[in-house]
Amino acid sequence: MRWCALLVLVLVLGGCGIQPTDPVFAGEPPVGAAPGPILFFVRDGHLDPVVRAENGRLGSPADALTALLNGPTPAESAAGYYSAIPLPAAAVSVSPIRLGEVTVALSLAPAALSPTAIDQVVCTVVAVEAQLGAGARGLGVRLTGIDASGPPRYCPAAR
Amino acid sequence: MTGRIPLWLRGIRARLVLIIGVVVVLAIVGATGLDYTAARRTVLAARQDQEMARLRDAVDALAPDLPVPPDREALNRVVRTVAEGGVAVYGALSSDVGQRASAIPPELAARVRAGGHVVFQRIDYYGTPVLVVGMPVLTVDAGFRRVPTGIEVYQWYSLLAEQEQISEFAFNGWRTAAVAVPLAVILAWLAAGAVLRPVRRLRDGARRLARGELSTRLPERGADELADLARTFNDTAASLERTVGELRRMEADARRFVADVSHELRTPLAAMTAVTEVLDEESAQLSGDAGTASRLISAETRKLAVLVDDLIEISRFDNGRARMDRRATDLGELIAAALRTRHWDDVDTDLPRGTVAEVDPRRFDVIIANLVGNALRHGAPPIRVQLTADGTGIAVEVTDHGPGLPADVLPHVFARFYKADTARTRSEGSGLGLAIAERNAELHGGVIEAGNRPGGGARFVLRLPRGAA
Numbered sequence: 001m002r003w004c005a006l007l008v009l010v011l012v013l014g015g016c017g018i019q020p021t022d023p024v025f026a027g028e029p030p031v032g033a034a035p036g037p038i039l040f041f042v043r044d045g046h047l048d049p050v051v052r053a054e055n056g057r058l059g060s061p062a063d064a065l066t067a068l069l070n071g072p073t074p075a076e077s078a079a080g081y082y083s084a085i086p087l088p089a090a091a092v093s094v095s096p097i098r099l100g101e102v103t104v105a106l107s108l109a110p111a112a113l114s115p116t117a118i119d120q121v122v123c124t125v126v127a128v129e130a131q132l133g134a135g136a137r138g139l140g141v142r143l144t145g146i147d148a149s150g151p152p153r154y155c156p157a158a159r
Numbered sequence: 160m161t162g163r164i165p166l167w168l169r170g171i172r173a174r175l176v177l178i179i180g181v182v183v184v185l186a187i188v189g190a191t192g193l194d195y196t197a198a199r200r201t202v203l204a205a206r207q208d209q210e211m212a213r214l215r216d217a218v219d220a221l222a223p224d225l226p227v228p229p230d231r232e233a234l235n236r237v238v239r240t241v242a243e244g245g246v247a248v249y250g251a252l253s254s255d256v257g258q259r260a261s262a263i264p265p266e267l268a269a270r271v272r273a274g275g276h277v278v279f280q281r282i283d284y285y286g287t288p289v290l291v292v293g294m295p296v297l298t299v300d301a302g303f304r305r306v307p308t309g310i311e312v313y314q315w316y317s318l319l320a321e322q323e324q325i326s327e328f329a330f331n332g333w334r335t336a337a338v339a340v341p342l343a344v345i346l347a348w349l350a351a352g353a354v355l356r357p358v359r360r361l362r363d364g365a366r367r368l369a370r371g372e373l374s375t376r377l378p379e380r381g382a383d384e385l386a387d388l389a390r391t392f393n394d395t396a397a398s399l400e401r402t403v404g405e406l407r408r409m410e411a412d413a414r415r416f417v418a419d420v421s422h423e424l425r426t427p428l429a430a431m432t433a434v435t436e437v438l439d440e441e442s443a444q445l446s447g448d449a450g451t452a453s454r455l456i457s458a459e460t461r462k463l464a465v466l467v468d469d470l471i472e473i474s475r476f477d478n479g480r481a482r483m484d485r486r487a488t489d490l491g492e493l494i495a496a497a498l499r500t501r502h503w504d505d506v507d508t509d510l511p512r513g514t515v516a517e518v519d520p521r522r523f524d525v526i527i528a529n530l531v532g533n534a535l536r537h538g539a540p541p542i543r544v545q546l547t548a549d550g551t552g553i554a555v556e557v558t559d560h561g562p563g564l565p566a567d568v569l570p571h572v573f574a575r576f577y578k579a580d581t582a583r584t585r586s587e588g589s590g591l592g593l594a595i596a597e598r599n600a601e602l603h604g605g606v607i608e609a610g611n612r613p614g615g616g617a618r619f620v621l622r623l624p625r626g627a628a
Contacts, residue, residue: 018203018281018288018322023267025276026207030215032222033229033308034298049301056226058298127303133219136303158303 031133033057037064038127040120040157041072041081047119047157049127050076061094064128065104068120084116094125101140101152102129110143110150118143123155130158171358172351179347183340191332198328202321203281210316211277211292217241218312222296227308231255237312245314263313267293274307281318288318357385364392373400418474424467428460435460462589469591472525473575476598483602485517490553491546493520497527498544506531507543514548516623522599527555529596530607530619534559538617548625552605555621563611572609573597596621 130136140152253260538559
C-alpha cells in the first residue's frame with residue numbers, strides 16, 4: 001500500500017515538466033554546400049562528370065549551365081575532357097522545378113544538338129539540382145529553344 | 160490488517176467516502192496525467208518541428224553560397240545569418256561569434272557527425288529546459304550520392320515558454336482535483352447516509368424486536384436490497400409475532416384449564432375433607448384392612464386438598480391476580496407464630512423481636528412454612544431459622560443438617576413438580592411449595608437464594624429489601 005502511494009507520487013511529480021532526452025534523429029538535413037557544380041563533359045566518348053571547384057561554392061543551375069556551355073577549362077581539356085555542344089550556345093534561363101520537371105531555355109534549337117550534347121545539358125542540370133537538394137532520380141529536363149519544346153529528357157547517369 | 164485500522168474508519172460511511180475519494184483521485188490523476196502528457200508532447204513537438212524546419216530551410220537556402228571548404232569567416236556568416244547565438248563547425252574549425260563549439264553536447268555532436276539526419280536533444284541547462292538542434296550540411300557527389308560536407312550547424316532554443324505552458328496544464332489538473340475531490344467526498348457522505356439510514360432503521364427495529372415489541376415493522380420503501388431486507392425483517396417479525404401469540408394463547412388456555420380444574424375440584428374436595436374428618440374419628444375403632452384403608456383415604460384426601468389449594472394459588476400468580484395485603488408486622492413474631500401454629504417446636508430459632516416491616520402476613524407465613532417444611536421433609540435436624548436485618552434489607556435464613564442440595568438439582572429447586580429424588584416419586588409436599596414461596600418473595604420485591612452450608616446441609620435465604628418490605 002505504502003509502496004503504491006510512493007509509486008503514484010513519483011509518477012505524478014516525476015512526470016512533470018520538460019524531461020531531457022537523448023539525441024533524436026529528426027528528418028533530412030540540408031543539402032547544397034559544395035565546392036562547385038558538377039559539369040558533364042565527354043571523355044573517351046562517354047559522359048564524365050567534373051567538379052568545377054573554381055569558385056569554391058555551388059552557385060545556381062544557370063551558372064553551372066553557362067559554365068558547361070563555355071566548355072572545359074584548359075586543365076580539363078588537358079585531362080581529356082571535351083564538350084559535344086557547339087560553342088556559340090548560351091543558356092537563357094533555368095526554371096525552378098515544377099511537377100518533377102525543369103525547363104531549360106537555350107539560345108539555339110535543341111533539335112540541332114547531338115544526343116550526347118543533350119545528355120550533357122540534361123545531366124548537368126540534374127546534377128546541380130541534386131546538389132541543391134532535389135531528388136536526381138526521375139527529374140525531367142525539358143529543353144526549349146528557338147523551335148518548339150520537345151518531350152522531357154532524363155539523365156542516363158541518374159537512372 | 161483490519162486490526163491496524165482505527166474503529167471510526169471501519170464504518171460503512173468512512174469506507175464509502177474513502178473508496179470514492181480514492182477512485183476520484185485516481186480518475187483525475189489518470190485523466191489529467193494522460194491529458195498532460197499528450198499536451199506536453201504536442202507543445203514540445205510543435206516547437207521542435209517548427210524550429211528544426213526553420214533552421215533547415217535557412218541553411219538550405221544559404222548552402223549554395225557557402226564555400227567548401229569554409230573558412231572561419233564563412234562559418235561566422237552562417238551563424239549570423241541563420242543561427243544567431245548558435246555555432247557552425249567544420250572539423251576542428253568553428254565559428255566564434257555565437258556559442259562555443261565546446262558547449263555542444265558530445266552525444267549530439269556524435270550523432271550529427273554520423274551524418275544523414277537532423278538531430279535534436281533536450282538538455283537541462285542549469286534548470287532551464289533547452290532544445291539543441293544540430294544538422295550536417297550535405298552535398299552530392301558525382302555518383303548522385305549524398306555525402307556530408309563536414310559543415311555542421313548547431314542552434315540552442317530555450318523552452319521556458321513551453322515549460323510555463325505545460326505547467327499551466329498541470330496546474331489545471333490540480334485545480335480540477337481541488338474542486339472535484341471535496342465534491343466527491345460530500346456526495347459520498349450523502350450517499351453513505353442514504354445507505355445508512357435504512358440500516359439504522361433496521362438496527363433499531365431489531366432492537367425493539369429483541370425487547371419484545373413484536374409488532375415492530377419497518378417501512379418498505381423502494382425496490383433495492385435494503386428494502387428487500389426490510390421486507391424480510393417484517394416477514395420475520397410477523398411470523399414471530401404470530402408464533403409467539405399462538406404460544407401465549409396456548410399457555411393461557413392451559414393455565415385457565417388448570418385454574419378451572421382446581422376450582423371444580425375444590426367443591427367435591429371440601430365435601431370429601433368433611434367426610435374424612437368423620438372417617439378419622441371412626442377409624443380409631445376400625446381394625447385391620449378397613450382401618451388402614453380409611454386412614455389412607457383420609458391422608459390422601461388431605462394431600463389432594465393441599466395440592467388443589469397450591470394449584471389455585473399458583474394459577475393466581477400466573478394470571479397476575481395475586482393481590483398484596485401489606486401491613487406493618489413484627490417479622491420475628493410472625494415467624495414464631497408460623498412455627499407455633501404448625502407445632503414445629505424442635506426448630507432452633509434466632510428471632511430478635513422488633514424487626515418491623517411492611518409485608519403481607521399471609522404470604523410471608525406461606526414462605527416461612529414452605530422453607531421450614533421443605534427442610535423438615537428433605538433435610539435433617541437440627542433445623543435453624545435465623546432472622547437478621549441491616550440497613551439495606553432483611554434476611555431469613557433456614558438451614559438444616561441433611562445431605563444438602565446436589566449440584567444438578569440446584570438450578571431446578573424452584574421449578575414446579577421437580578422431584579430431586581426421582582426414585583421417590585411420591586413425597587409429602589405438593590411439589591409446588593418452593594415455586595409458590597419464590598413467587599411470594601418476588602411479590603415482596605425479594606428473592607430466595609438456594610444453596611448449601613459450608614459444613615453440609617441445605618441453606619435457603621429469603622432476602623427482602625428494606626424499602627419495599
